[in-house]
Amino acid sequence: MTRAFEQEKRPSREELGRILLDAGSMTSDWMPTYEAVPRSAFLPDLMWPHDMESGRNSAVDKTLAPEAWQEYADSNQPIVTQWDDGAHDGPEPGKSFSSSSSMPSLVFSMLADLDVEPGQRVLEIGTGTGWNAALLAHRLGAANVVTIEVDGTVASEAQQSLDRFALPVEVVHGDGFLGYAKRAPYDRIIATCGLRKVPFAWVEQSSPGGVILVPWGTCYGPSEATARLMVAEDCRSASGPFTRPVAFMRMRSQRRPRPRHDEYVPAEALTGVEKSTTQTSEHDFSGTGAFDAAGFAMGLRVPDVAHLADRKREGKRAVWFYGLSDKSWAVVVFRDDCKEAKVYQSGPRHLWDEVEAAHRWWVEQKRPGFHRFGLTVDADGERTWLDSPDNPVPAR
Numbered sequence: 001m002t003r004a005f006e007q008e009k010r011p012s013r014e015e016l017g018r019i020l021l022d023a024g025s026m027t028s029d030w031m032p033t034y035e036a037v038p039r040s041a042f043l044p045d046l047m048w049p050h051d052m053e054s055g056r057n058s059a060v061d062k063t064l065a066p067e068a069w070q071e072y073a074d075s076n077q078p079i080v081t082q083w084d085d086g087a088h089d090g091p092e093p094g095k096s097f098s099s100s101s102s103m104p105s106l107v108f109s110m111l112a113d114l115d116v117e118p119g120q121r122v123l124e125i126g127t128g129t130g131w132n133a134a135l136l137a138h139r140l141g142a143a144n145v146v147t148i149e150v151d152g153t154v155a156s157e158a159q160q161s162l163d164r165f166a167l168p169v170e171v172v173h174g175d176g177f178l179g180y181a182k183r184a185p186y187d188r189i190i191a192t193c194g195l196r197k198v199p200f201a202w203v204e205q206s207s208p209g210g211v212i213l214v215p216w217g218t219c220y221g222p223s224e225a226t227a228r229l230m231v232a233e234d235c236r237s238a239s240g241p242f243t244r245p246v247a248f249m250r251m252r253s254q255r256r257p258r259p260r261h262d263e264y265v266p267a268e269a270l271t272g273v274e275k276s277t278t279q280t281s282e283h284d285f286s287g288t289g290a291f292d293a294a295g296f297a298m299g300l301r302v303p304d305v306a307h308l309a310d311r312k313r314e315g316k317r318a319v320w321f322y323g324l325s326d327k328s329w330a331v332v333v334f335r336d337d338c339k340e341a342k343v344y345q346s347g348p349r350h351l352w353d354e355v356e357a358a359h360r361w362w363v364e365q366k367r368p369g370f371h372r373f374g375l376t377v378d379a380d381g382e383r384t385w386l387d388s389p390d391n392p393v394p395a396r
């Protein structure tokens with residue numbers, strides 16, 4: 001339990017700072033803050049470093065293994081700090097993580113995108129451990145930073161850490177989707193949980209020319225990217241490009257449980273199912289990871305659809321699509337030994353036809369990655385675009 005992953009020695013905190021600078025993850029103006037505000041001051045005694053490659057999480061307890069604990073605290077690994085909205089207890093990992101400290105390279109990349117200047121006022125959504133709020137407070141002064149956390153226990157522990165570290169940022173226990181009008185306007189709003197919909201309240205609570213930085217994705221799969229939205233002078237809209245693919249836990253109110261297969265696909269004979277074939281290649285549909293650009297693009301074109309790729313077995317892979325607004329579903333069965341894949345579709349929507357058309361469009365646009373897309377938010381909702389706000393991603 002004491003040693004999460006056997007690995008060669010990690011770089012020290014000082015070395016990691018240089019690595020982050022050299023890699024361009026951290027801009028040099030953040031170095032003094034990195035040195036002054038260690039992540040370890042904001043982590044709990046019992047924590048679960050997350051291994052990005054294997055996806056494993058193992059407990060490390062400071063009271064039992066102080067050296068290993070310090071090594072992980074100083075590492076460039078994400079660290080889970082709460083499971084199952086606090087319902088889970090003990091050192092074994094729970095079912096799903098509900099609070100964490102993001103990897104330092106991501107924290108500083110996002111701070112670089114946020115681009116803060118002295119005197120600016122910042123609202124953070126998703127306090128977590130309080131480390132990111134502390135970094136901002138060190139740069140801007142604690143009175144210029146306010147942070148919102150939906151979980152009461154997480155919020156009060158972060159408040160204690162910030163006070164103990166003499167950076168007494170106000171931690172608000174509440175739903176960050178509403179923003180925090182009481183202390184508006186903000187020059188910068190940064191979300192450190194993922195959203196599927198950016199609330200217009202954040203635009204209204206911003207200063208003219210302000211910046212909203214938000215991890216954003218669709219229901220299609222786990223792919224998401226940070227949108228960097230510039231707020232218009234009249235604070236009635238905000239618009240900007242996606243800056244980088246990221247992987248964040250979703251905002252609590254915007255989580256969506258995985259569709260239950262048996263609620264869509266009957267176990268008995270498949271009556272009323274339409275059968276066809278496709279020559280579309282499997283490649284762009286098998287990725288379900290957070291950094292899957294094809295999945296990100298498909299989600300922009302085909303709303304309210306979740307996509308799940310089965311593991312490949314004996315040269316055969318089934319890829320499923322579930323309609324979230326009705327019970328439409330589709331499956332494509334790709335086989336290594338056959339150029340044509342079999343398609344089965346059922347329900348009012350023809351989900352595979354929609355996804356195939358979206359894929360064709362994406363290929364025609366020369367397979368754009370995250371950076372070529374952007375997002376505009378106003379009182380009517382949000383719209384995604386390709387290359388420029390004048391070129392909306394076409395509706396299905």
Ligand SMILES: C[S@@+](CC[C@H](N)C(=O)[O-])C[C@H]1O[C@@H](n2cnc3c(N)ncnc32)[C@H](O)[C@@H]1O
Nearest residue numbers: 099126127128129131132150176192193251252
């Ligand atoms: C990845 S953690 C944040 C990491 C944090 N910024 C840090 O420095 O440690 C995401 C946090 O967002 C919080 N969260 C989720 N939904 C929220 C909501 N609606 N409003 C505010 N916080 C929320 C979670 O409880 C969790 O603590």
